[in-house]
Amino acid sequence: MAGKGGASTTSPVRRALSARASRIRGGEESAFLQLIRLAEGRPEVITLGRGEPDIPTPGHIVDAAKRALDEGFTTYTNPAGLPALREAIADKFERDSAITYDPASEIIVTTGAQESIAVVMQTLLDPGDEVLIASPFYMAYEANIVLAGGEVVGVSTRLEDDFQITAPAIEERITDRTKLLALVSPNNPSAAVLYPDTIEAIAAVAERYDLVVLWDELYEKVVYDGFEQLNIASLPGMRERTIVVNGFSKAYSMTGFRVGYMAGPADYIRAALEPRHSLTISSPTPFQHAALAALTGPHDFLVEMMQEYTKRRDLMAAAFDEIGVTYSLPKGAFYFWANIGDVGMSSFDFCKRGVVDQAILFFPGSMFGEEWDQYIRISFLAPLDQLAEALERFKALYRSCREGA
Template sequence: MTLPARRVSARIGSIAESATMKVDAKAKALKGAGEDVIGFGAGEPDFPTPEHIVEAAVAAAKDPKNHKYTPAAGLPELREAIAEKTSRDSQYPVEAAQVLVTNGGKQAVYASLAALVDPGDEVLLPAPYWTTYPEAIKLAGGSTVEVFAGPEQQYKVTVEQLEAAVTGRTKALIFVSPSNPTGAVYSPEETRAIGRWAAERGLWVITDEIYEKLTYDGVPFTSIASVPELADQVVILSGVAKTFAMTGWRVGWMVGPSDVIKAATTLQTHLTSNVANVSQRAALAAVTGPVEPIEAMREAFDRRRKLIVERLNRVAGFQTPVPQGAFYAYVDARGALNKEYDGATPTTSAELAELILEQAKVAVVPGEAFGPSGYLRLSYALGDEDLVEGISRIETLLGSK
């Protein structure tokens, strides 16, 4: 018997590994080998999960009712709490039946695209974008149409740019504010304008709001789902990972029209069934619990945000706009390319990131992971001491202004 020439399906073989996870894994491998590596790669808060959430999980683990299968769409009380939170924070009135609890935010991204996108459909994706979006679009059979906004636009696309990218095959727009990887936050006016445009065009909007609680300088979070005209053609994605320092608990969700949530739930019944009940109980404690731990983390991120931008803008060839949300700085590093550093002359941000890792022992993510080359993403969700030391090493390697 002759085996087929292709052992792995073309569908799975065509997708790329998560660039942020790849950088983080490489940094951890080097650390494990004894190298003194500082990692700015993964978007993971360095804080422990708040104690009241951990206590809720411990209690849940001891309760036999959590040892069994539960509804695939999520625990009823968690779905109710998420519906109440979404109605309040996103100004999008929903009921518990319009909520699907997923195994982390990434599953919510895939489930929403799988439920909405058919082969041949196009999805507008503002760039720079989170590395998972185009791969999830591809898995759903769709095509990504990138719409790039550079630092001169504070990394925010305009209605005019989106309109120019629309074709007869356009099905949806992915909208992210606050943004990973740039930290950009769309103003209420910008958000409403894009929402109304999408509604007029008859497009679905998939909005990722996982960083909604992390904005700074008095900048408000505005959900595009609050645009009334979009009510029946918007899906909200979120989760507990970033706001509550719960990346390892794997609880996300999608919220939207009942028919879409029902379809995504059917997919989940075959894909994973219910999310781990202990994690769901922890998420319930997070969503309904005190806000003080969230605010303490946000204040720490705010301090680090100011520090990292100030230090990055000392580096020769770097220009870094001040992010207004999330916990990332997105560096315009084009001025540092095509110059010689210790015998190496990087011409792309991927080559520059490799040089910084090899020579300075600092892990950053190159712009190629998020769109065009020429940029670097650095997460400032790490300790102040490591932050200063890491940027100092980069400055020593590339020079000062």
């Protein structure tokens, strides 16, 4: 685009964009932003796209944040986080995973789990280092790996394996530049969980090739059918080569609070603390108090939450079965990774049709890896009555597109 005299109207700042930033998929306006823009200002659109719980934050957590504000807790904390919160996180690891971490030297509270991911990439990767990650993968992983100078190496998963990443598939992609293995379980977007025998086999590969493991368990409490998550750091020999990332957004409906954490060997945590401090200094203090209340307060709501999510999951599965959409039943998280390859168009165009024609919003598989253009990520984060209406609209959309293919 040119201005007067044919000069470019691109700003000097835009022309100075780094090669790393330019490599992040999405171009000038990502598929995500385009679809969000299409839905803006249309109250009739039912959103089944973003991974944000619609269940309200439990009252005792909100009250703790209010109380912290009223009591004047509005200044920075230690960059590693409130000591009491780190102690509660250490207790949680001991209770849930039988892993012992020193709260003073092996845990950092971060501004959301996503900041933890950024810190890990910035502190571990040198230019050209490779990170193995299950494909499909959450796009923030790609962005943070690329911005740190690393290379994303997707490890393909398959429907017949319930989209679990496997040890043999990992081993096939290892090179002399591989430094880090990122494991996300339950997974976004595929909703896969890693089974204990799979985790044990992957741990053996990590030890054999001396890989560092990032274990992302942000969705650990959102699991179905009695499944219990095994933390890879609890296995023999894995604690010292694993960085665990977690947070409060998904289990406690605290996405806007921006509190996460990371745990690992003391010598690594010490090295990561200053880079983390340079990013956001400390997580918001009142919300650290809220996170402390989340860990130490009642947890009855988690049972109720999972009962509600299970009803929604089963409703969506029944709708997909009715029209012949192929999927792997979610074992965790709150998404379906569904195959729409027979609609005769790209996943992005199908999603656009969803917003424009049927007033439902969900996201294309191509956002999570270019080879996944036959898939969509669609969440069930809406009350049952709204979800039922959205699924009727989806069935009409799917049938219409397939008939026109």
